[in-house]
Amino acid sequence: MxxxxxxxxxxxxxxxxxxxxxxxxxxxxxxxxxxxxxxxxxxxxxxxxxxxxxxxxxxxxxxxxxxxxxxxxxxxxxxxxxxxxxxxxxxxxxxxxxxxxxxxxxxxxxxxxxxxxxxxxxxxxxxxxxxxxxxxxxxxxxxxxxxxxxxxxxxxxxEENNRKAPAFIxxxxxxxxxxxxxxxxxxxxxxxxxxxxxxxxxxxxxxxxxxxxxxxxxxxxxxxxxxxxxAKETHNYHIIAGAFREPENAEKKLQQLLQKGFNAKILGVNKWNLTQVAYQSFNSRNEAINTLNSIKKTDSQDAWLLVKEY
Known part of the structure; x- marks a missing residue:
């Protein structure tokens, strides 16, 4: 393609x-x-x-x-x-x-x-x-x-009389x-x-x-x-590692997470013009919450869950 x-x-x-x-x-x-x-x-x-x-x-x-x-x-x-x-x-x-x-x-x-x-x-x-x-x-x-x-x-x-109208009319x-x-x-x-x-x-x-x-x-x-x-899967639950004003910083964060073994990705720019980087994205809310709790214990207390429904 x-x-x-x-x-x-x-x-x-x-x-x-x-x-x-x-x-x-x-x-x-x-x-x-x-x-x-x-x-x-x-x-x-x-x-x-x-x-x-x-x-x-x-x-x-x-x-x-x-x-x-x-x-x-x-x-x-x-x-x-x-x-x-x-x-x-x-x-x-x-x-x-x-x-x-x-x-x-x-x-x-x-x-x-x-x-x-x-x-x-x-x-x-x-x-x-x-x-x-x-x-x-x-x-x-x-x-x-x-x-x-x-x-x-x-x-x-x-005229006001009883005369019939012509046939043509x-x-x-x-x-x-x-x-x-x-x-x-x-x-x-x-x-x-x-x-x-x-x-x-x-x-x-x-x-x-x-x-x-x-x-x-x-x-x-x-x-x-x-x-x-x-048929396509929709990942609505994203564990956010950070949002960055400069795209270069977002790329650095992405590479750090990939080196740690996370299935990380850049989600794009939000309405505040910040580039969001996610540890991982999920279809299941329960799976996303369990993974978030594990990341808070092992990697960063600042991680949080973003829910985006399209």
Whole structure:
């Protein structure tokens, strides 16, 4: 699996995936929209952008690569570094194509220019929804026809007597009623068809949405590329060794714990912009608490339990 595949998998679950020493791919949710020229409706989606200033390693991509390939964190870092080196060499002479993400090239000022792919929607709540074309209602054309009819056969107010209306007027009135009913019926038909499409997509979504949204990057059975029906473990309980302002200090702490034999990992940056380092992560709360008590006795009284439910 290429580095682009790992990035693509993570973009379903995270708003930002940073490639160390290269840049970050950022997603922003955008609402459903309509193209008034083509009369096309588009489902809500995630807009994908690239920020070349986001280069510090937050541990997300490296941990996911390490878990997927069943290698050490350091080996994962080396793998990412080799891939980035290939990308940079390729950009010197040609455009870089990243599968399911987009293309990147250098402009005249040697700055990276990113063009996202238009075939992927990383918003899981829109899974199964595609664009929908609705024919435009030609109100102006119909209005012109009615105006022409009024010119040819104007309708005058009837005198207050029992004279019958001309047959032409009756037919014109009936045609107007049928036209109005037809327009309303067409709109209702469009609405029913669209609701059916949404209902079918929601049924498909319910089968995969919870698996995608609740999964973290610590997965025992990693996802194949865009294969959403694979069961994944979720580690919600993390024994925290420390949180660091500088990523370099977090990396040092990680190496110390690995040398001591712990299955340590970097969890990423929390809302206070601190990089968290964990002794180990668990599926079972009881197992996590028992291990925490043991660590407090043997290694550090400052260790504590973090519960993250996705």
């Amino acid at each position: 290429t580095l682009a595949n790992y990035i693509s998998n993570l973009l379903y679950r995270y708003e930002c995936v940073i490639v160390p020493d290269f840049g970050g791919f950022v997603t922003n949710k955008i609402s459903a929209k309509v193209n008034h020229f083509t009369h096309t409706f588009y489902a809500p989606s995630k807009q994908l952008t690239f920020n070349s200033h986001l280069q510090n390693n937050d541990g997300l991509l490296a941990n996911y690569v390490a878990t997927s390939q069943k290698i050490s964190y350091q080996k994962a870092i080396e793998f990412i570094h080799e891939e980035v080196s290939k990308w940079n060499r390729s950009l010197i002479t040609e455009e870089l194509e990243l599968e399911n993400i987009g293309s990147i090239h250098l402009n005249n000022e040697q700055k990276l220019i990113f063009e996202p792919t238009n075939t992927m929607n990383y918003l899981t709540s829109s899974f199964g929804l595609s664009s929908y074309v609705s024919p435009a209602v030609k109100r102006i054309a119909y209005k012109e026809k009615v105006t022409q009819l009024e010119t040819v056969a104007p309708i005058f107010p009837l 009756k037919y014109a009135a009936a045609a107007a009623i049928i036209f109005a009913l037809g327009t309303v019926g067409w709109k209702e038909y469009q609405k029913i068809e669209y609701n059916n499409l949404v209902a079918k997509a929601e049924q498909q979504q319910q089968k995969v949405e919870k698996t995608i949204q609740e999964a973290t990057f610590v997965i025992s059975n990693p996802l194949p590329t865009i294969t959403l029906n694979v």
